[in-house]
Amino acid sequence: MNLILLYPEEVQASGQILSLKDRRFQHIAQIHQPQIGDRLRAGLINGPIGEVEVLALSASEVQLRWHLAAAKPSPDALPLELVMALPRPKMLKRVLQTAATLGVKSLWLIHSYRVDKSYWSTPVLSPDSVHEHLCLGLEQAGDTLLPQVHLRKRFKPFVEDELPALVAGRRALVAHPYQAQDCPAPAWQPSVLVLGPEGGFIPYEIAKLQEAGVESVSLGSRILRVETALPVLLTRLFPLR
Amino acid sequence: MNLILLYPEEVQASGQILSLKDRRFQHIAQIHQPQIGDRLRAGLINGPIGEVEVLALSASEVQLRWHLAAAKPSPDALPLELVMALPRPKMLKRVLQTAATLGVKSLWLIHSYRVDKSYWSTPVLSPDSVHEHLCLGLEQAGDTLLPQVHLRKRFKPFVEDELPALVAGRRALVAHPYQAQDCPAPAWQPSVLVLGPEGGFIPYEIAKLQEAGVESVSLGSRILRVETALPVLLTRLFPLR
Numbered sequence: 095m096n097l098i099l100l101y102p103e104e105v106q107a108s109g110q111i112l113s114l115k116d117r118r119f120q121h122i123a124q125i126h127q128p129q130i131g132d133r134l135r136a137g138l139i140n141g142p143i144g145e146v147e148v149l150a151l152s153a154s155e156v157q158l159r160w161h162l163a164a165a166k167p168s169p170d171a172l173p174l175e176l177v178m179a180l181p182r183p184k185m186l187k188r189v190l191q192t193a194a195t196l197g198v199k200s201l202w203l204i205h206s207y208r209v210d211k212s213y214w215s216t217p218v219l220s221p222d223s224v225h226e227h228l229c230l231g232l233e234q235a236g237d238t239l240l241p242q243v244h245l246r247k248r249f250k251p252f253v254e255d256e257l258p259a260l261v262a263g264r265r266a267l268v269a270h271p272y273q274a275q276d277c278p279a280p281a282w283q284p285s286v287l288v289l290g291p292e293g294g295f296i297p298y299e300i301a302k303l304q305e306a307g308v309e310s311v312s313l314g315s316r317i318l319r320v321e322t323a324l325p326v327l328l329t330r331l332f333p334l335r
Numbered sequence: 336m337n338l339i340l341l342y343p344e345e346v347q348a349s350g351q352i353l354s355l356k357d358r359r360f361q362h363i364a365q366i367h368q369p370q371i372g373d374r375l376r377a378g379l380i381n382g383p384i385g386e387v388e389v390l391a392l393s394a395s396e397v398q399l400r401w402h403l404a405a406a407k408p409s410p411d412a413l414p415l416e417l418v419m420a421l422p423r424p425k426m427l428k429r430v431l432q433t434a435a436t437l438g439v440k441s442l443w444l445i446h447s448y449r450v451d452k453s454y455w456s457t458p459v460l461s462p463d464s465v466h467e468h469l470c471l472g473l474e475q476a477g478d479t480l481l482p483q484v485h486l487r488k489r490f491k492p493f494v495e496d497e498l499p500a501l502v503a504g505r506r507a508l509v510a511h512p513y514q515a516q517d518c519p520a521p522a523w524q525p526s527v528l529v530l531g532p533e534g535g536f537i538p539y540e541i542a543k544l545q546e547a548g549v550e551s552v553s554l555g556s557r558i559l560r561v562e563t564a565l566p567v568l569l570t571r572l573f574p575l576r
Binding site (some may be wrong): 192216328329335 | 337410411437475476477485517518554555558559563566569
Protein backbone atom coordinates (compact mmCIF):
# COMPACT_ATOMS: atom_id res chain seq x y z
CA MET A 95 0.00 0.00 0.00
CA ASN A 96 1.96 2.96 -1.31
CA LEU A 97 -0.98 5.29 -0.82
CA ILE A 98 -3.80 5.04 1.72
CA LEU A 99 -7.13 5.39 -0.08
CA LEU A 100 -9.78 7.36 1.80
CA TYR A 101 -13.45 7.64 0.90
CA PRO A 102 -14.91 11.08 0.15
CA GLU A 103 -17.46 10.44 2.91
CA GLU A 104 -14.60 9.93 5.40
CA VAL A 105 -12.92 13.29 4.83
CA GLN A 106 -14.39 16.44 3.38
CA ALA A 107 -11.81 19.09 4.29
CA SER A 108 -8.08 19.40 4.83
CA GLY A 109 -7.21 19.27 8.54
CA GLN A 110 -10.07 16.88 9.29
CA ILE A 111 -9.43 14.00 11.73
CA LEU A 112 -10.54 10.43 11.03
CA SER A 113 -10.10 6.97 12.52
CA LEU A 114 -9.46 3.76 10.59
CA LYS A 115 -10.13 0.27 12.01
CA ASP A 116 -10.29 -1.82 8.84
CA ARG A 117 -7.60 -3.43 6.67
CA ARG A 118 -6.04 0.02 6.18
CA PHE A 119 -5.42 0.21 9.94
CA GLN A 120 -3.93 -3.30 9.86
CA HIS A 121 -1.62 -2.35 7.03
CA ILE A 122 -0.50 0.92 8.63
CA ALA A 123 0.15 -0.76 11.99
CA GLN A 124 1.96 -3.82 10.60
CA ILE A 125 3.79 -2.52 7.53
CA HIS A 126 4.31 1.22 7.99
CA GLN A 127 4.75 0.96 11.80
CA PRO A 128 4.69 4.76 12.03
CA GLN A 129 5.78 7.07 14.85
CA ILE A 130 3.27 9.62 16.12
CA GLY A 131 3.59 12.66 13.87
CA ASP A 132 4.72 10.67 10.81
CA ARG A 133 3.06 11.58 7.54
CA LEU A 134 1.94 8.92 5.06
CA ARG A 135 0.86 9.35 1.45
CA ALA A 136 -2.93 9.21 1.11
CA GLY A 137 -5.58 10.10 -1.42
CA LEU A 138 -9.33 10.44 -1.85
CA ILE A 139 -10.98 7.92 -4.16
CA ASN A 140 -11.55 9.74 -7.46
CA GLY A 141 -9.98 12.80 -5.82
CA PRO A 142 -6.66 14.46 -4.94
CA ILE A 143 -3.54 12.96 -3.38
CA GLY A 144 -2.23 14.40 -0.11
CA GLU A 145 -0.96 13.08 3.22
CA VAL A 146 -2.28 11.80 6.52
CA GLU A 147 -0.51 12.64 9.77
CA VAL A 148 -0.52 9.90 12.42
CA LEU A 149 -2.10 11.32 15.60
CA ALA A 150 -2.59 8.12 17.62
CA LEU A 151 -2.14 4.39 17.15
CA SER A 152 -3.75 1.77 19.40
CA ALA A 153 -4.19 -2.01 19.12
CA SER A 154 -7.44 -1.55 17.21
CA GLU A 155 -7.37 1.76 15.34
CA VAL A 156 -5.28 4.56 13.97
CA GLN A 157 -6.22 8.23 14.22
CA LEU A 158 -5.15 10.40 11.32
CA ARG A 159 -5.34 14.02 10.18
CA TRP A 160 -5.84 14.59 6.44
CA HIS A 161 -3.61 17.22 4.78
CA LEU A 162 -4.32 18.33 1.28
CA ALA A 163 -1.48 20.89 1.28
CA ALA A 164 1.16 18.65 -0.31
CA ALA A 165 -1.24 17.57 -3.07
CA LYS A 166 0.31 15.74 -6.02
CA PRO A 167 -1.44 14.66 -9.21
CA SER A 168 -2.41 11.03 -9.80
CA PRO A 169 -0.27 9.15 -12.35
CA ASP A 170 -1.53 9.45 -15.94
CA ALA A 171 -4.47 7.18 -16.83
CA LEU A 172 -4.00 4.94 -19.86
CA PRO A 173 -6.12 6.14 -22.83
CA LEU A 174 -7.48 2.61 -23.13
CA GLU A 175 -10.64 0.55 -23.30
CA LEU A 176 -9.51 -2.90 -22.11
CA VAL A 177 -11.77 -5.76 -23.22
CA MET A 178 -11.05 -9.15 -21.62
CA ALA A 179 -12.69 -12.54 -21.76
CA LEU A 180 -13.70 -13.16 -18.14
CA PRO A 181 -10.77 -14.98 -16.44
CA ARG A 182 -11.28 -17.76 -13.91
CA PRO A 183 -11.96 -16.34 -10.42
CA LYS A 184 -8.49 -16.75 -8.94
CA MET A 185 -6.92 -15.05 -11.93
CA LEU A 186 -9.67 -12.42 -12.02
CA LYS A 187 -8.58 -11.08 -8.62
CA ARG A 188 -5.04 -10.54 -9.86
CA VAL A 189 -6.21 -9.15 -13.20
CA LEU A 190 -8.38 -6.54 -11.45
CA GLN A 191 -5.47 -5.50 -9.23
CA THR A 192 -2.93 -5.47 -12.04
CA ALA A 193 -5.19 -3.52 -14.41
CA ALA A 194 -5.81 -0.90 -11.70
CA THR A 195 -2.10 -0.74 -10.84
CA LEU A 196 -1.10 -0.23 -14.47
CA GLY A 197 -3.55 2.64 -15.04
CA VAL A 198 -6.45 0.96 -16.86
CA LYS A 199 -9.60 3.05 -16.23
CA SER A 200 -12.18 1.21 -18.34
CA LEU A 201 -12.40 -2.59 -18.25
CA TRP A 202 -14.97 -4.64 -20.15
CA LEU A 203 -15.27 -8.26 -18.98
CA ILE A 204 -17.02 -10.27 -21.68
CA HIS A 205 -18.15 -13.80 -22.35
CA SER A 206 -16.44 -16.00 -24.91
CA TYR A 207 -16.75 -19.62 -26.04
CA ARG A 208 -13.87 -20.79 -23.85
CA VAL A 209 -15.07 -18.93 -20.73
CA ASP A 210 -16.67 -21.42 -18.33
CA LYS A 211 -20.22 -20.16 -17.66
CA SER A 212 -19.76 -20.83 -13.92
CA TYR A 213 -17.17 -18.00 -13.79
CA TRP A 214 -20.02 -15.50 -14.04
CA SER A 215 -21.40 -16.56 -10.65
CA THR A 216 -18.14 -16.14 -8.71
CA PRO A 217 -18.33 -13.91 -5.60
CA VAL A 218 -15.19 -12.17 -6.94
CA LEU A 219 -17.52 -10.39 -9.39
CA SER A 220 -19.72 -8.90 -6.65
CA PRO A 221 -19.51 -5.08 -6.63
CA ASP A 222 -17.85 -5.01 -3.19
CA SER A 223 -15.23 -7.56 -4.21
CA VAL A 224 -14.47 -5.84 -7.52
CA HIS A 225 -14.18 -2.54 -5.65
CA GLU A 226 -11.79 -4.04 -3.09
CA HIS A 227 -9.45 -5.55 -5.69
CA LEU A 228 -9.41 -2.35 -7.71
CA CYS A 229 -8.57 -0.38 -4.55
CA LEU A 230 -5.69 -2.77 -3.76
CA GLY A 231 -4.33 -2.11 -7.24
CA LEU A 232 -4.69 1.66 -6.91
CA GLU A 233 -3.06 1.67 -3.46
CA GLN A 234 -0.10 -0.24 -4.94
CA ALA A 235 0.34 2.21 -7.81
CA GLY A 236 -0.28 5.39 -5.78
CA ASP A 237 -3.34 6.26 -7.83
CA THR A 238 -6.82 7.41 -6.74
CA LEU A 239 -8.97 7.21 -9.88
CA LEU A 240 -11.18 4.11 -9.68
CA PRO A 241 -11.55 2.11 -12.92
CA GLN A 242 -15.01 1.45 -14.34
CA VAL A 243 -15.80 -2.25 -14.82
CA HIS A 244 -18.49 -3.28 -17.33
CA LEU A 245 -19.83 -6.85 -17.38
CA ARG A 246 -21.14 -8.27 -20.66
CA LYS A 247 -22.39 -11.84 -20.38
CA ARG A 248 -23.10 -12.25 -24.08
CA PHE A 249 -20.34 -12.06 -26.68
CA LYS A 250 -22.29 -11.35 -29.87
CA PRO A 251 -24.45 -8.40 -28.71
CA PHE A 252 -21.38 -6.75 -27.19
CA VAL A 253 -19.20 -7.20 -30.27
CA GLU A 254 -21.94 -6.23 -32.74
CA ASP A 255 -23.72 -3.44 -30.86
CA GLU A 256 -21.19 -1.84 -28.50
CA LEU A 257 -17.66 -2.60 -29.71
CA PRO A 258 -17.81 -0.66 -33.02
CA ALA A 259 -18.48 2.57 -31.12
CA LEU A 260 -15.55 1.86 -28.78
CA VAL A 261 -13.27 1.13 -31.73
CA ALA A 262 -14.23 4.29 -33.70
CA GLY A 263 -11.27 6.69 -33.71
CA ARG A 264 -9.07 4.35 -31.68
CA ARG A 265 -6.22 1.96 -32.41
CA ALA A 266 -7.92 -1.43 -31.81
CA LEU A 267 -5.95 -4.65 -31.34
CA VAL A 268 -6.52 -8.23 -30.26
CA ALA A 269 -3.64 -10.42 -29.14
CA HIS A 270 -3.89 -13.52 -31.32
CA PRO A 271 -1.02 -15.75 -32.42
CA TYR A 272 -2.34 -16.56 -35.92
CA GLN A 273 -2.71 -14.37 -39.04
CA ALA A 274 -1.27 -11.56 -36.99
CA GLN A 275 0.98 -8.59 -37.66
CA ASP A 276 3.73 -7.56 -35.25
CA CYS A 277 2.70 -5.47 -32.28
CA PRO A 278 3.01 -1.73 -33.19
CA ALA A 279 5.51 0.62 -31.53
CA PRO A 280 4.46 2.20 -28.20
CA ALA A 281 2.33 5.32 -28.67
CA TRP A 282 0.25 7.33 -26.21
CA GLN A 283 -2.93 7.24 -28.30
CA PRO A 284 -6.56 6.23 -27.68
CA SER A 285 -6.69 2.45 -27.92
CA VAL A 286 -8.83 -0.64 -27.52
CA LEU A 287 -7.08 -3.83 -26.47
CA VAL A 288 -8.92 -7.18 -26.55
CA LEU A 289 -7.53 -10.14 -24.62
CA GLY A 290 -8.87 -13.67 -25.10
CA PRO A 291 -9.45 -16.45 -22.56
CA GLU A 292 -7.00 -19.23 -21.71
CA GLY A 293 -6.92 -21.24 -24.93
CA GLY A 294 -7.70 -18.16 -27.01
CA PHE A 295 -10.72 -16.91 -28.95
CA ILE A 296 -12.25 -19.36 -31.45
CA PRO A 297 -12.03 -18.46 -35.18
CA TYR A 298 -15.67 -17.25 -35.22
CA GLU A 299 -14.92 -14.80 -32.43
CA ILE A 300 -11.75 -13.51 -34.10
CA ALA A 301 -13.77 -12.99 -37.30
CA LYS A 302 -16.43 -11.05 -35.39
CA LEU A 303 -13.78 -8.90 -33.70
CA GLN A 304 -12.18 -8.16 -37.08
CA GLU A 305 -15.60 -7.20 -38.48
CA ALA A 306 -15.86 -4.69 -35.63
CA GLY A 307 -12.54 -3.17 -36.72
CA VAL A 308 -10.13 -4.90 -34.34
CA GLU A 309 -6.77 -6.03 -35.82
CA SER A 310 -4.83 -9.12 -34.72
CA VAL A 311 -1.32 -8.62 -33.34
CA SER A 312 1.25 -11.20 -32.36
CA LEU A 313 2.87 -11.37 -28.95
CA GLY A 314 5.89 -13.35 -30.15
CA SER A 315 6.69 -17.04 -30.02
CA ARG A 316 5.87 -17.61 -26.34
CA ILE A 317 2.32 -18.32 -25.16
CA LEU A 318 1.56 -16.21 -22.09
CA ARG A 319 -1.01 -16.56 -19.34
CA VAL A 320 -3.57 -13.76 -19.30
CA GLU A 321 -2.12 -12.20 -16.15
CA THR A 322 1.32 -12.05 -17.81
CA ALA A 323 0.04 -11.02 -21.25
CA LEU A 324 -1.71 -7.99 -19.71
CA PRO A 325 1.40 -6.16 -18.39
CA VAL A 326 3.41 -7.26 -21.44
CA LEU A 327 0.84 -5.87 -23.90
CA LEU A 328 0.28 -2.62 -22.01
CA THR A 329 4.05 -2.10 -21.97
CA ARG A 330 4.28 -2.79 -25.73
CA LEU A 331 1.42 -0.41 -26.55
CA PHE A 332 2.16 2.61 -24.34
CA PRO A 333 5.40 4.48 -23.66
CA LEU A 334 6.64 4.90 -20.09
CA ARG A 335 5.00 7.68 -18.05
CA MET B 336 0.14 -26.55 -20.60
CA ASN B 337 0.90 -25.66 -24.20
CA LEU B 338 3.67 -28.23 -24.34
CA ILE B 339 4.00 -31.49 -22.39
CA LEU B 340 7.46 -31.66 -20.81
CA LEU B 341 9.08 -35.10 -20.80
CA TYR B 342 12.20 -36.14 -18.94
CA PRO B 343 15.17 -37.43 -20.92
CA GLU B 344 14.99 -40.60 -18.80
CA GLU B 345 11.40 -41.16 -19.94
CA VAL B 346 12.13 -41.18 -23.68
CA GLN B 347 15.40 -41.83 -25.44
CA ALA B 348 14.32 -42.36 -29.05
CA SER B 349 11.62 -41.22 -31.45
CA GLY B 350 8.80 -43.80 -31.68
CA GLN B 351 9.23 -44.83 -28.04
CA ILE B 352 6.09 -45.47 -25.98
CA LEU B 353 5.63 -44.07 -22.47
CA SER B 354 2.89 -43.84 -19.84
CA LEU B 355 2.12 -40.81 -17.69
CA LYS B 356 0.16 -40.97 -14.42
CA ASP B 357 1.15 -37.70 -12.76
CA ARG B 358 -0.14 -34.12 -13.11
CA ARG B 359 0.65 -34.29 -16.83
CA PHE B 360 -1.86 -37.15 -17.17
CA GLN B 361 -4.42 -35.12 -15.19
CA HIS B 362 -3.90 -32.13 -17.44
CA ILE B 363 -4.10 -34.12 -20.68
CA ALA B 364 -7.25 -35.94 -19.55
CA GLN B 365 -9.06 -32.88 -18.17
CA ILE B 366 -7.93 -30.03 -20.42
CA HIS B 367 -6.85 -31.54 -23.74
CA GLN B 368 -9.49 -34.36 -23.64
CA PRO B 369 -7.82 -35.95 -26.67
CA GLN B 370 -9.16 -38.60 -29.05
CA ILE B 371 -7.02 -41.70 -29.60
CA GLY B 372 -4.56 -40.83 -32.36
CA ASP B 373 -4.47 -37.11 -31.55
CA ARG B 374 -1.04 -35.53 -31.45
CA LEU B 375 -0.06 -33.04 -28.74
CA ARG B 376 2.95 -30.76 -28.62
CA ALA B 377 5.65 -32.13 -26.32
CA GLY B 378 9.31 -31.60 -25.61
CA LEU B 379 12.24 -33.05 -23.72
CA ILE B 380 13.58 -31.01 -20.81
CA ASN B 381 16.70 -29.26 -22.12
CA GLY B 382 16.08 -30.99 -25.44
CA PRO B 383 14.08 -30.82 -28.68
CA ILE B 384 10.36 -30.12 -29.21
CA GLY B 385 8.24 -32.72 -31.01
CA GLU B 386 4.86 -34.37 -30.54
CA VAL B 387 3.25 -37.18 -28.57
CA GLU B 388 0.57 -39.34 -30.15
CA VAL B 389 -2.20 -40.49 -27.79
CA LEU B 390 -2.33 -44.33 -27.90
CA ALA B 391 -4.62 -45.02 -24.94
CA LEU B 392 -6.33 -43.05 -22.18
CA SER B 393 -7.75 -44.65 -19.01
CA ALA B 394 -9.00 -43.24 -15.72
CA SER B 395 -5.50 -43.33 -14.27
CA GLU B 396 -2.97 -42.99 -17.07
CA VAL B 397 -2.31 -41.96 -20.63
CA GLN B 398 -0.14 -43.93 -23.04
CA LEU B 399 1.80 -41.87 -25.54
CA ARG B 400 4.22 -42.35 -28.41
CA TRP B 401 6.99 -39.75 -28.76
CA HIS B 402 7.63 -38.38 -32.26
CA LEU B 403 10.65 -36.25 -32.92
CA ALA B 404 9.93 -35.89 -36.64
CA ALA B 405 8.02 -32.59 -36.43
CA ALA B 406 10.74 -31.05 -34.27
CA LYS B 407 10.57 -27.27 -33.80
CA PRO B 408 13.13 -25.08 -32.04
CA SER B 409 12.46 -23.69 -28.56
CA PRO B 410 11.62 -19.96 -28.40
CA ASP B 411 14.69 -17.72 -28.06
CA ALA B 412 16.17 -17.48 -24.57
CA LEU B 413 16.59 -13.99 -23.14
CA PRO B 414 20.30 -12.96 -23.02
CA LEU B 415 19.79 -12.03 -19.38
CA GLU B 416 21.11 -12.57 -15.87
CA LEU B 417 18.08 -11.76 -13.68
CA VAL B 418 18.96 -10.83 -10.09
CA MET B 419 16.02 -10.57 -7.68
CA ALA B 420 15.69 -9.95 -3.98
CA LEU B 421 13.98 -13.12 -2.73
CA PRO B 422 10.20 -12.51 -2.87
CA ARG B 423 7.81 -13.79 -0.20
CA PRO B 424 6.89 -17.45 -0.81
CA LYS B 425 3.48 -16.93 -2.42
CA MET B 426 4.92 -14.42 -4.86
CA LEU B 427 8.04 -16.56 -5.39
CA LYS B 428 5.93 -19.32 -6.97
CA ARG B 429 4.49 -16.91 -9.52
CA VAL B 430 7.85 -15.23 -10.12
CA LEU B 431 9.50 -18.61 -10.90
CA GLN B 432 6.72 -19.48 -13.34
CA THR B 433 6.62 -16.04 -14.97
CA ALA B 434 10.41 -15.86 -15.33
CA ALA B 435 10.44 -19.30 -16.99
CA THR B 436 7.50 -18.38 -19.25
CA LEU B 437 9.17 -15.16 -20.39
CA GLY B 438 12.45 -16.86 -21.33
CA VAL B 439 14.72 -16.08 -18.36
CA LYS B 440 17.44 -18.77 -18.20
CA SER B 441 19.57 -17.54 -15.31
CA LEU B 442 17.95 -16.33 -12.08
CA TRP B 443 19.86 -15.18 -9.01
CA LEU B 444 17.75 -14.94 -5.83
CA ILE B 445 19.59 -12.79 -3.31
CA HIS B 446 19.13 -11.47 0.19
CA SER B 447 18.48 -7.80 0.88
CA TYR B 448 17.71 -5.70 3.95
CA ARG B 449 13.95 -5.75 3.31
CA VAL B 450 13.80 -9.52 2.64
CA ASP B 451 12.36 -11.28 5.70
CA LYS B 452 14.94 -13.88 6.79
CA SER B 453 12.16 -16.47 7.20
CA TYR B 454 11.62 -16.45 3.42
CA TRP B 455 14.85 -18.45 3.03
CA SER B 456 13.31 -21.45 4.85
CA THR B 457 10.17 -21.72 2.70
CA PRO B 458 9.50 -25.14 1.14
CA VAL B 459 8.95 -23.27 -2.16
CA LEU B 460 12.75 -22.97 -2.37
CA SER B 461 13.33 -26.74 -2.17
CA PRO B 462 14.90 -28.07 -5.40
CA ASP B 463 11.81 -30.15 -6.27
CA SER B 464 9.46 -27.20 -5.77
CA VAL B 465 11.65 -24.79 -7.75
CA HIS B 466 11.87 -27.40 -10.53
CA GLU B 467 8.08 -27.84 -10.58
CA HIS B 468 7.31 -24.12 -10.83
CA LEU B 469 9.92 -23.64 -13.55
CA CYS B 470 8.40 -26.56 -15.51
CA LEU B 471 4.91 -25.02 -15.20
CA GLY B 472 6.31 -21.81 -16.67
CA LEU B 473 8.07 -23.64 -19.52
CA GLU B 474 4.97 -25.69 -20.33
CA GLN B 475 2.95 -22.47 -20.55
CA ALA B 476 5.44 -20.83 -22.93
CA GLY B 477 6.10 -23.93 -25.04
CA ASP B 478 9.78 -23.96 -24.05
CA THR B 479 12.04 -26.84 -22.93
CA LEU B 480 15.21 -25.18 -21.65
CA LEU B 481 15.18 -25.21 -17.86
CA PRO B 482 16.39 -22.00 -16.17
CA GLN B 483 19.27 -22.15 -13.68
CA VAL B 484 18.42 -20.77 -10.24
CA HIS B 485 21.22 -19.56 -7.95
CA LEU B 486 20.54 -18.81 -4.27
CA ARG B 487 22.69 -16.21 -2.51
CA LYS B 488 21.75 -15.69 1.13
CA ARG B 489 24.21 -12.85 1.73
CA PHE B 490 23.93 -9.57 -0.15
CA LYS B 491 27.41 -8.12 0.29
CA PRO B 492 29.53 -11.12 -0.82
CA PHE B 493 27.32 -11.57 -3.87
CA VAL B 494 27.44 -7.92 -4.91
CA GLU B 495 31.16 -7.50 -4.19
CA ASP B 496 32.54 -10.85 -5.35
CA GLU B 497 30.17 -12.21 -8.04
CA LEU B 498 28.16 -9.36 -9.51
CA PRO B 499 31.06 -7.44 -11.14
CA ALA B 500 31.87 -10.49 -13.31
CA LEU B 501 28.21 -10.82 -14.33
CA VAL B 502 28.06 -7.12 -15.18
CA ALA B 503 31.26 -7.10 -17.28
CA GLY B 504 30.35 -6.62 -20.96
CA ARG B 505 26.62 -6.45 -20.24
CA ARG B 506 24.02 -3.68 -19.99
CA ALA B 507 23.29 -3.70 -16.22
CA LEU B 508 20.25 -2.00 -14.72
CA VAL B 509 18.38 -1.83 -11.43
CA ALA B 510 14.79 -0.62 -11.28
CA HIS B 511 14.83 2.17 -8.71
CA PRO B 512 12.53 5.19 -8.61
CA TYR B 513 15.08 7.70 -7.33
CA GLN B 514 18.14 9.28 -9.04
CA ALA B 515 17.24 7.24 -12.09
CA GLN B 516 17.45 7.72 -15.82
CA ASP B 517 14.64 6.62 -18.14
CA CYS B 518 14.56 2.97 -19.13
CA PRO B 519 16.58 2.47 -22.39
CA ALA B 520 14.97 1.38 -25.67
CA PRO B 521 14.46 -2.37 -26.19
CA ALA B 522 17.59 -4.11 -27.50
CA TRP B 523 18.49 -7.78 -27.83
CA GLN B 524 21.82 -7.48 -26.00
CA PRO B 525 23.44 -9.27 -23.04
CA SER B 526 21.97 -7.73 -19.91
CA VAL B 527 21.79 -7.89 -16.14
CA LEU B 528 18.54 -6.78 -14.51
CA VAL B 529 18.32 -6.31 -10.74
CA LEU B 530 14.91 -6.17 -9.05
CA GLY B 531 14.52 -5.11 -5.43
CA PRO B 532 12.18 -6.41 -2.72
CA GLU B 533 8.78 -4.98 -1.87
CA GLY B 534 9.67 -1.57 -0.39
CA GLY B 535 12.81 -1.38 -2.54
CA PHE B 536 16.52 -1.62 -1.88
CA ILE B 537 17.90 0.61 0.89
CA PRO B 538 20.31 3.42 -0.14
CA TYR B 539 23.36 1.39 1.00
CA GLU B 540 22.34 -1.46 -1.30
CA ILE B 541 21.74 0.87 -4.27
CA ALA B 542 25.21 2.36 -3.67
CA LYS B 543 26.78 -1.12 -3.60
CA LEU B 544 24.97 -2.07 -6.83
CA GLN B 545 26.20 1.13 -8.49
CA GLU B 546 29.76 0.37 -7.33
CA ALA B 547 29.42 -2.98 -9.11
CA GLY B 548 28.50 -1.15 -12.33
CA VAL B 549 24.70 -1.37 -12.23
CA GLU B 550 22.78 1.77 -13.32
CA SER B 551 19.41 2.89 -11.90
CA VAL B 552 16.48 3.18 -14.27
CA SER B 553 13.00 4.48 -13.62
CA LEU B 554 9.83 2.51 -14.28
CA GLY B 555 7.59 5.57 -14.47
CA SER B 556 5.30 7.17 -11.92
CA ARG B 557 3.48 4.01 -10.83
CA ILE B 558 4.87 1.72 -8.15
CA LEU B 559 4.56 -1.91 -9.27
CA ARG B 560 4.55 -5.17 -7.38
CA VAL B 561 7.53 -7.39 -8.18
CA GLU B 562 5.41 -9.87 -10.15
CA THR B 563 4.11 -7.02 -12.34
CA ALA B 564 7.43 -5.18 -12.58
CA LEU B 565 9.11 -8.33 -13.94
CA PRO B 566 7.06 -8.68 -17.20
CA VAL B 567 6.98 -4.88 -17.61
CA LEU B 568 10.76 -4.55 -17.35
CA LEU B 569 11.53 -7.53 -19.59
CA THR B 570 9.18 -6.05 -22.20
CA ARG B 571 10.89 -2.65 -21.92
CA LEU B 572 14.38 -4.13 -22.24
CA PHE B 573 13.97 -6.70 -25.02
CA PRO B 574 12.22 -6.48 -28.41
CA LEU B 575 9.49 -8.97 -29.30
CA ARG B 576 10.67 -12.39 -30.53
